[in-house]
Amino acid sequence: VSSDAINRQPLVVTVVVGTDAKNVPRDYPVNVRVSAAETGLPRDTVFLCFQIRSLDPARFQPTSGPAGRMPASRMTDIESAMRLVLEL
Numbered sequence: 001v002s003s004d005a006i007n008r009q010p011l012v013v014t015v016v017v018g019t020d021a022k023n024v025p026r027d028y029p030v031n032v033r034v035s036a037a038e039t040g041l042p043r044d045t046v047f048l049c050f051q052i053r054s055l056d057p058a059r060f061q062p063t064s065g066p067a068g069r070m071p072a073s074r075m076t077d078i079e080s081a082m083r084l085v086l087e088l
Contacts, residue, residue: 001051001078010057016078020044030085032077039068049081050078 002014021044023034032047039045070078082088 012054013057014054016047016049018045018047021046030081032081034074038071041068045079049078050085
């Protein structure tokens with residue numbers, strides 16, 4: 001969820017934890033369910049917007065590109081859920 005400008009710096013990367021959708025049987029207002037077809041990830045994913053983490057970029061292995069891509073409309077859903085969690 002951190003901006004691309006921040007992600008290019010060697011500081012931290014801020015993420016919302018995602019898990020395989022089969023592990024989350026019901027939806028909550030602070031979760032965002034996204035299909036594999038939307039993201040290019042191997043499975044449907046539920047992003048747990050109450051699980052916001054800052055990680056060292058060294059934890060990410062270099063790849064030939066992004067693991068997936070979040071459509072802007074779904075990113076808006078994640079931002080809304082984060083606002084709910086953080087009372088913004």
